[in-house]
Amino acid sequence: MARVKHVIVNGKEFAIDVDGERTLLSVLRDDLDLTGTKYGCGEGQCGACTVLLDGVPIHSCRARMSTVLRRKVTTIEGLETDGRLHPLQEAFLKAGAMQCAYCTSGMIMAGVGLLQKKPNPSDEDILAGMKGNLCRCGTYQRIFAAIKDGAKALQGGAK
Amino acid sequence: MSDQEASELILEPERYELSAAAPYRFDIDRREFFKVLGCGVVVLFLVDAALAQQETGGGRRRGGGGQRPAEISAWLHIGEDGTITVFTGKVEVGQNIRTSLTQAVAEELRAPVESIRMVMADTELTPYDAGTFGSRTTPDMAAQLHKIAAEAREALLDLAADSFKCERDSLTLANGKISRSGANDSIAFGQLTKGQKLVKSVNDKSSPTPAADWKIAGTSVPKVNGRELVTGKHRYASDINRPGMLHGKVLRPSAFDATLASVDTKAAEAMPGVTVVHDGDFVGVTAPDVLTAERAIAAIKAEWTAKPQVSSAELFDYLKKNTRGPQRTGRANEAGSAEGTPAADQKLQQTYTVAYIAHTPLEPRAAVAEWKDDKLTVWTGTQRPFGVRGDVAQAFGIPEDRVHLIAPDTGSGYGGKHTTAAATEAARLSKAVGKPVKLVWTREEEFTWGYFRPAGIIEVSSGVRSDGTITEWEFHNYNSGNSGVRSPYDIPGQRSEFHPTAYPLKQGSYRGLASTANHFAREVHMDELARAVKMDPLEFRLKNLRDSRLRAVLEAAAKAFGWGKTKAADGHGFGIAAGTEKGSYLATCAEVAVDRKTGVVKVLRAVAAFECGAIVNPDHLKNQVEGAMVMGLGGALFEAVQFENGKITNPRLSDYRVPRFTDMPAIEIVLLDRKDVPSAGAGETPIIGIAPAVGNAIFDATGIRLRSMPMTPQELLKAGA
Ligand code: FES
Ligand code: FES
Numbered sequence: 001m002a003r004v005k006h007v008i009v010n011g012k013e014f015a016i017d018v019d020g021e022r023t024l025l026s027v028l029r030d031d032l033d034l035t036g037t038k039y040g041c042g043e044g045q046c047g048a049c050t051v052l053l054d055g056v057p058i059h060s061c062r063a064r065m066s067t068v069l070r071r072k073v074t075t076i077e078g079l080e081t082d083g084r085l086h087p088l089q090e091a092f093l094k095a096g097a098m099q100c101a102y103c104t105s106g107m108i109m110a111g112v113g114l115l116q117k118k119p120n121p122s123d124e125d126i127l128a129g130m131k132g133n134l135c136r137c138g139t140y141q142r143i144f145a146a147i148k149d150g151a152k153a154l155q156g157g158a159k
Numbered sequence: 160m161s162d163q164e165a166s167e168l169i170l171e172p173e174r175y176e177l178s179a180a181a182p183y184r185f186d187i188d189r190r191e192f193f194k195v196l197g198c199g200v201v202v203l204f205l206v207d208a209a210l211a212q213q214e215t216g217g218g219r220r221r222g223g224g225g226q227r228p229a230e231i232s233a234w235l236h237i238g239e240d241g242t243i244t245v246f247t248g249k250v251e252v253g254q255n256i257r258t259s260l261t262q263a264v265a266e267e268l269r270a271p272v273e274s275i276r277m278v279m280a281d282t283e284l285t286p287y288d289a290g291t292f293g294s295r296t297t298p299d300m301a302a303q304l305h306k307i308a309a310e311a312r313e314a315l316l317d318l319a320a321d322s323f324k325c326e327r328d329s330l331t332l333a334n335g336k337i338s339r340s341g342a343n344d345s346i347a348f349g350q351l352t353k354g355q356k357l358v359k360s361v362n363d364k365s366s367p368t369p370a371a372d373w374k375i376a377g378t379s380v381p382k383v384n385g386r387e388l389v390t391g392k393h394r395y396a397s398d399i400n401r402p403g404m405l406h407g408k409v410l411r412p413s414a415f416d417a418t419l420a421s422v423d424t425k426a427a428e429a430m431p432g433v434t435v436v437h438d439g440d441f442v443g444v445t446a447p448d449v450l451t452a453e454r455a456i457a458a459i460k461a462e463w464t465a466k467p468q469v470s471s472a473e474l475f476d477y478l479k480k481n482t483r484g485p486q487r488t489g490r491a492n493e494a495g496s497a498e499g500t501p502a503a504d505q506k507l508q509q510t511y512t513v514a515y516i517a518h519t520p521l522e523p524r525a526a527v528a529e530w531k532d533d534k535l536t537v538w539t540g541t542q543r544p545f546g547v548r549g550d551v552a553q554a555f556g557i558p559e560d561r562v563h564l565i566a567p568d569t570g571s572g573y574g575g576k577h578t579t580a581a582a583t584e585a586a587r588l589s590k591a592v593g594k595p596v597k598l599v600w601t602r603e604e605e606f607t608w609g610y611f612r613p614a615g616i617i618e619v620s621s622g623v624r625s626d627g628t629i630t631e632w633e634f635h636n637y638n639s640g641n642s643g644v645r646s647p648y649d650i651p652g653q654r655s656e657f658h659p660t661a662y663p664l665k666q667g668s669y670r671g672l673a674s675t676a677n678h679f680a681r682e683v684h685m686d687e688l689a690r691a692v693k694m695d696p697l698e699f700r701l702k703n704l705r706d707s708r709l710r711a712v713l714e715a716a717a718k719a720f721g722w723g724k725t726k727a728a729d730g731h732g733f734g735i736a737a738g739t740e741k742g743s744y745l746a747t748c749a750e751v752a753v754d755r756k757t758g759v760v761k762v763l764r765a766v767a768a769f770e771c772g773a774i775v776n777p778d779h780l781k782n783q784v785e786g787a788m789v790m791g792l793g794g795a796l797f798e799a800v801q802f803e804n805g806k807i808t809n810p811r812l813s814d815y816r817v818p819r820f821t822d823m824p825a826i827e828i829v830l831l832d833r834k835d836v837p838s839a840g841a842g843e844t845p846i847i848g849i850a851p852a853v854g855n856a857i858f859d860a861t862g863i864r865l866r867s868m869p870m871t872p873q874e875l876l877k878a879g880a
Pocket of ligand 1: 039049
């Protein structure tokens with residue numbers, strides 16, 4: 001049982017001492033109190049746990065701590081800069097793209113990852129990039145619109 | 160499951176959710192308000208006792224009819240800094256009441272939305288509430304808050320008239336301030352409430368602003384806590400972390416109703432940091448982290464004694480054979496009789512079925528429990544905070560006032576979060592270790608140990624004349640429930656009944672209740688009748704329908720969809736369905752494309768027209784209608800709980816398919832605003848139309864009639880062969 005002694009989250013290095021078999025999701029939520037990342041299924045089916053690992057969206061419920069060593073994790077808590085929301089967060093608000101909002105962190109993180117790779121995504125790109133994320137409240141149409149809107153805002157250099 | 164729990168569940172499912180009402184008698188102690196909240200103005204809503212019984216459904220059980228003191232259902236406080244705080248026992252589960260209730264208060268007080276704070280669903284802070292279900296928040300709680308806030312406004316105007324020494328008529332209230340006409344001064348709420356200890360109460364007779372004059376209610380105010388939600392800062396029950404908290408896990412039986420024959424916990428106990436708790440059939444562990452707790456549970460050797468149980472393959476047979484007692488008749492039967500109506504030219508008899516489905520809230524059931532001295536605090540996602548408090552207190556044999564239950568805004572529920580299990584389990588573990596314990600059900604546990612929307616069989620027999628007049632209608636629902644069982648069409652002497660049966664899985668409330676099943680059967684059958692007499696399905700419905708509100712949504716949906724304007728492309732089909740439930744009206748049109756080789760149905764376009772009286776928040780209403788329709792697609796096309804011998808065999812999202820991004824049709828929503836009609840709740844009814852609309856569209860595309868939900872590719876291929 002290899003121990004993992006540190007983790008880099010949202011640009012900060014945290015000293016920890018955890019079993020390398022533990023999931024990144026549980027360490028974020030339970031050890032670092034970063035509870036914006038959610039549990040929904042634990043099997044890579046819902047995307048509620050989506051974070052960026054070196055800029056790429058992953059399901060943190062499936063990532064063992066031993067595999068994230070020295071890599072940069074970004075969570076929903078790391079998106080704001082100087083108290084200003086990320087343009088995609090703004091776009092979600094503007095589109096009213098949530099009901100219970102339990103899926104929202106994961107949706108936004110998957111969206112941010114998608115827009116980094118495809119700044120100007122087609123409808124198919126959005127479907128492909130977001131298909132790992134579930135919204136049980138059924139706000140997909142609005143999430144779709146928010147991502148398109150967020151893409152525009154990001155390309156326009158935000159406000 | 161305790162015996163009592165079990166006996167409650169045997170009630171017909173629709174009533175199950177109403178079984179919780181224990182009247183909380185609130186002794187109004189004025190000093191208490193101000194001690195807790197500081198000086199200011201307080202307005203209470205007093206519910207008339209008779210009304211309260213009706214609202215909670217508790218009257219049925221209480222009987223007696225003796226005098227009861229009035230109860231408080233909500234209150235509002237305006238503090239010395241002008242902050243308006245509203246206290247209500249309702250729960251936000253994604254239906255957006257935190258915002259819509261804020262709008263009600265802002266409207267009457269002419270105050271900015273930002274100046275209002277909602278304190279919700281906390282048994283120590285908010286007045287008793289039976290629960291958040293049945294689409295009652297808007298018709299009841301919002302209406303009451305309008306009245307409370309209107310009274311507060313009047314009290315503020317009195318205070319201002321005193322302070323300005325002027326007539327009340329010369330005062331106007333806007334933006335959280337009161338100003339005097341003719342003079343250039345104004346006074347803020349906080350200045351008026353300073354040093355006051357004023358308590359007022361209102362009852363149902365006071366009259367708030369009519370919907371036609373609304374300025375803040377009736378508009379698309381964004382979610383008041385939206386920023387918390389997009390930044391991940393809002394803490395759901397499963398996000399509560401407490402100092403020294405441990406993680407819990409429960410050993411689950413091998414099958415439903417299994418009893419523990421033997422258990423060996425030695426290996427688990429030897430694991431560092433692990434405590435095993437064994438109490439009767441309850442075996443659980445606590446550990447410093449979830450992985451260790453999981454390993455500890457895996458290390459426990461247990462043997463269970465289970466009984467053979469009904470499996471999904473035999474479900475409908477079982478339901479039909481186990482109809483309990485005399486058939487229940489009553490409110491569903493129409494006065495008048497078919498006598499004198501001309502005989503039918505054609506008769507039709509069909510059977511429809513609906514599978515068990517799971518709520519699958521994205522946030523599974525979860526609780527954090529913490530004992531301090533003899534007092535227990537529990538955070539849990541539930542739609543019945545006061546009911547769960549009572550259940551937990553009972554489980555530990557302590558008075559209710561020693562349990563403090565907090566239901567943070569919840570990761571949705573859809574009628575699925577009425578029960579107590581996670582809270583009781585966390586509390587039991589916490590009690591044993593003397594530390595706070597968090598217990599989050601895994602998705603698999605959520606799929607297995609909650610309860611389900613009841614499966615059902617519906618038998619319809621009908622008669623129709625060649626001119627399209629329905630002359631006979633008999634409708635029997637077995638097990639799934641009474642909601643929406645009555646046909647809204649004009650059929651003299653129609654007979655519609657619900658028959659309770661014995662059933663194999665725990666079942667309970669679900670968004671829209673049995674209305675979804677009943678509308679599926681009825682609206683598909685209507686389509687079959689229309690086809691039998693070679694009439695357009697829309698025209699056929701309108702011919703048999705007088706209800707003007709239902710006609711209006713049908714016509715609106717048809718118009719937006721372009722019904723009757725074009726023919727569906729090859730392999731495509733159009734379908735329409737309509738219905739009413741809980742005071743609101745819905746019509747849905749759908750276009751599908753069917754792949755005849757694979758049986759896969761893709762819904763391309765869906766239009767819903769919806770009317771629920773005066774609209775409180777158009778954008779959020781639209782959101783609810785869209786969401787309900789998407790959720791309804793799951794039950795229509797994919798979702799079915801499979802079970803065998805006391806085990807759920809598809810308890811994972813990889814096996815139980817719910818609607819995803821790639822299933823989305825193009826959605827269009829038409830809202831009809833009836834300012835002259837009191838607002839009804841809207842979170843449930845829009846789910847009822849999509850399944851029959853899709854089923855009818857499949858028939859239009861293929862000529863194949865599917866009569867079972869879900870309408871899977873396998874069913875389609877089987878029926879087409
Ligand atoms: S919790 Fe990770 S994908 Fe569902
Ligand atoms: S908003 Fe509830 S799951 Fe997406």
